[in-house]
Amino acid sequence: MFDFSKxxxxxxxxxxxxxxxxxxREEPPPGAAFLSSPWWLxxxxxxxxxxxxxFCGQTSKFxxxxx
Amino acid sequence: xxxxxxxxxxxxxxxxxxxxxxxxxxAQPWVCIAFGGSFFVFFSLTQIGGAFGxxxxxxxxxxxxxxxxxxxxxxxxFVGIAQTILFLIVFKYWNFLTGLAFGAPRHNPLYWxxxxxxLGISFFTFEFIHYAVDRYRGTTPAGTFSEYxxxxxxxxxxxxxPIKRYQTFLPGLREPSLxxxxxxxxGMTRILVGLAKKFAIADxxxxxxxxxxxxxxxxxxxxxxxxxLLAYGVKIYFDFSAYSDIAIGSARLxxxxxxxxxxxxxxxxxxxxFWKHWHISLYRWLLDYVFIPLGGSRCRPPRVLVNLLLxxxxxxxxxxxxxxxxxxxxxxxxxxxxxxxxxxxRGEPKSPPSAAGTVAAWATTFVTVNLGWAFFxxxxxxxxxxxxxxxxx
Numbered sequence: 001m002f003d004f005s006k007x008x009x010x011x012x013x014x015x016x017x018x019x020x021x022x023x024x025r026e027e028p029p030p031g032a033a034f035l036s037s038p039w040w041l042x043x044x045x046x047x048x049x050x051x052x053x054x055f056c057g058q059t060s061k062f063x064x065x066x067x
Numbered sequence: 068x069x070x071x072x073x074x075x076x077x078x079x080x081x082x083x084x085x086x087x088x089x090x091x092x093x094a095q096p097w098v099c100i101a102f103g104g105s106f107f108v109f110f111s112l113t114q115i116g117g118a119f120g121x122x123x124x125x126x127x128x129x130x131x132x133x134x135x136x137x138x139x140x141x142x143x144x145f146v147g148i149a150q151t152i153l154f155l156i157v158f159k160y161w162n163f164l165t166g167l168a169f170g171a172p173r174h175n176p177l178y179w180x181x182x183x184x185x186l187g188i189s190f191f192t193f194e195f196i197h198y199a200v201d202r203y204r205g206t207t208p209a210g211t212f213s214e215y216x217x218x219x220x221x222x223x224x225x226x227x228x229p230i231k232r233y234q235t236f237l238p239g240l241r242e243p244s245l246x247x248x249x250x251x252x253x254g255m256t257r258i259l260v261g262l263a264k265k266f267a268i269a270d271x272x273x274x275x276x277x278x279x280x281x282x283x284x285x286x287x288x289x290x291x292x293x294x295x296l297l298a299y300g301v302k303i304y305f306d307f308s309a310y311s312d313i314a315i316g317s318a319r320l321x322x323x324x325x326x327x328x329x330x331x332x333x334x335x336x337x338x339x340x341f342w343k344h345w346h347i348s349l350y351r352w353l354l355d356y357v358f359i360p361l362g363g364s365r366c367r368p369p370r371v372l373v374n375l376l377l378x379x380x381x382x383x384x385x386x387x388x389x390x391x392x393x394x395x396x397x398x399x400x401x402x403x404x405x406x407x408x409x410x411x412x413r414g415e416p417k418s419p420p421s422a423a424g425t426v427a428a429w430a431t432t433f434v435t436v437n438l439g440w441a442f443f444x445x446x447x448x449x450x451x452x453x454x455x456x457x458x459x460x
Contacts, residue, residue, distance in 0.1 A: 004422045015331060023256035023316065024327060041252065048259040055266035062070065062227065062265070063306045 069110050069226060070313045071265055079106050079222060084320035088247065096217035096240060099321075103220030107186055110226075116183045123185035126154060130195055131216040137198075139205035147199040151192045158188055163388035187226040189385060193352055194219055198233050200356055207234040214240060223317035227310055229326040229348035236325070243322030250319050257316025265309035272302035281449050284456055292457045299444050300437040304333065307346070326351075333436070336420075336428040338402040341436060353378050368411065375407065376400040386443070391450055395442035402435055 019025035020035055021044065028035040069075055083102035087095055104124055111120035133150075136143050156164070161179050162172075169175040198215070201207035210218070210233065218236050219225075244250050275298035278287065287295075311328035318325045332345035342350050354363075361374040376397065383396015420428070441450040 004419075004425075007422070015334075022260045022312065023253045024312075026253070041256070045256070045259060048256075048263045051263040051267040052259070055270065056071075056262075062310045063303055 069114060070310055071262060074109070074113075078109070080317050080320065083222070084317075087243070087321050092241070095243070096211070096213035099217035099222075099240070100213065100220050103217070103222040103225060106222040107220070107225065111186050115186055119181075120183055120185050123188075126185065127191070127216065127219055130219060131212060134195075134198060134202070134215055135209075135212060137202035137209070140203065144199045144203035148196050151195040151199070155188065155192050158182070158184055160384075160388050190228050190230060191219055191225060193230050193349075194233075196356060197230070197352065201233065207232075208237065210237055221318070223314045223321075224325055227307075227314070228346075229311060229314060229328045230352050231325055231348070236323070239323040245322065247322075250322050254316040254319030257312050257319060261309040261312030261316060264305045264312065269302050269305040269309060272298045272305075275299075276302055276444065279445055279449075279453070281452060284449070284453050287456075289456065289460060292453065296437055296441060296453075296457075299440050300333075303440065303443070304329070333433060334429070335432060336425055337432055338399070338406045338435065341432055342399070342403070349382070353382055357381055368408075372404040372407065375403045379403065389446065391442045391445065391447045394447060394450075395439055398439045398442060402439075 013029050013031075016025060016029035017032060017035075020028045020032070034040055079102055083098060086102075087098045090098055104127075107124050107127070108121040111123070112118065116123065130147075130151075133143075133147055137147065138144075161177075162175075162182050165175050165177040165179075166172070169177065172178040172180075198207065198218075202209065209215075214237060215233070217240060218231065218233055221231070221236070224231055275295050278284070278291075278295050279299065284292065308329040315325055315327065326348045328347050330344040330347065332341050335341045335344055358374055358378045361377060362370060363374060364371050366374065377400075379396045379400030380393060381396070382399070383392045383394070386392045386395070438454070441453050444450075445453060
């Protein structure tokens, strides 16, 4: 009913996509070369900075640091 | 608040990374030392430990001097390991261990009222031990005084890892990347992703996880309890992976790469794979310096299971000086032992796993890992009460 290998390769692509967005992967996945353009980088940074500014008012400690 | 503070970026990371790039190679380790030492003192004074904590910078000085006497096969390496463990026992476990012997502080004649934790002690001691063991084995070069001190005082990873290895750090220190643009693009992206994960996801979960206390658990409707626990599982992943992103991105600004720490651990289909992808640098440290020296997988099956339990017992104890952390570690040790026993009994699968089987395996792993967080985030009585309410009503 389901082509499991196809589903697995889709998941793999999604993982690589998010890994590239998170900068833990150097190259974008196949078909997502647009992610390496300066325009996309600017949009992505803007979104991240916006999220940080929107949510940074909370009291915040890192769990593993404050043993 | 350290890695999500303005002081970290403005006083330390940006000036250090730029200075590091601009000075001559011979001066680069000293840039790491100067900024790392200042970082340790500044955040000890302002966040944890105070003046006594700041004075613990002398531990790094002593360690660097003593490590110069390490040779392959030398017993001095063991002295180094012993003194590092002693630092850890005194600062982190003194009140816990004496409390086990004598009970509550008011009954404990050895209770240390002024106990404090030097910044990052759980992590930098593991790097000290790694270096001593690998020098004994002859699997890492000595490096110079300044290079080793730069390694242990490298502030992006000093406080909470990733736990580095000297033999992979040294080439990056001696010949850092000269690709300014690419390194800063990747590094800054990584840092911003870490900050967004921390503020926009991890911290939002606090609204749920704040309820993980005895009073709220007693009052809550039963269906809410797994939501609170799941929220903690989400929080701890995004919190710690966010810190790791900031640390790894920060190191990249210097042109250096440090180990990855997380690789989609909650997507893994068994507990062994979970541990290979959760806090990866700690998993590798435990594998190389605890599990394998105990005999690893080369012993008879019962001994292998004991080795697993002992390794995870130490992992739990390392995470915190409390019985709840020990139970958490043993919970994972038991899961790993069950997984290993079942895998041996099943043998090599004759065909790839079915979709239903993979989903079931993933769900089992996900649920058992998240149940374990109950012991991580609550003391033992509260965690026990939580699980009784969760399963017993």
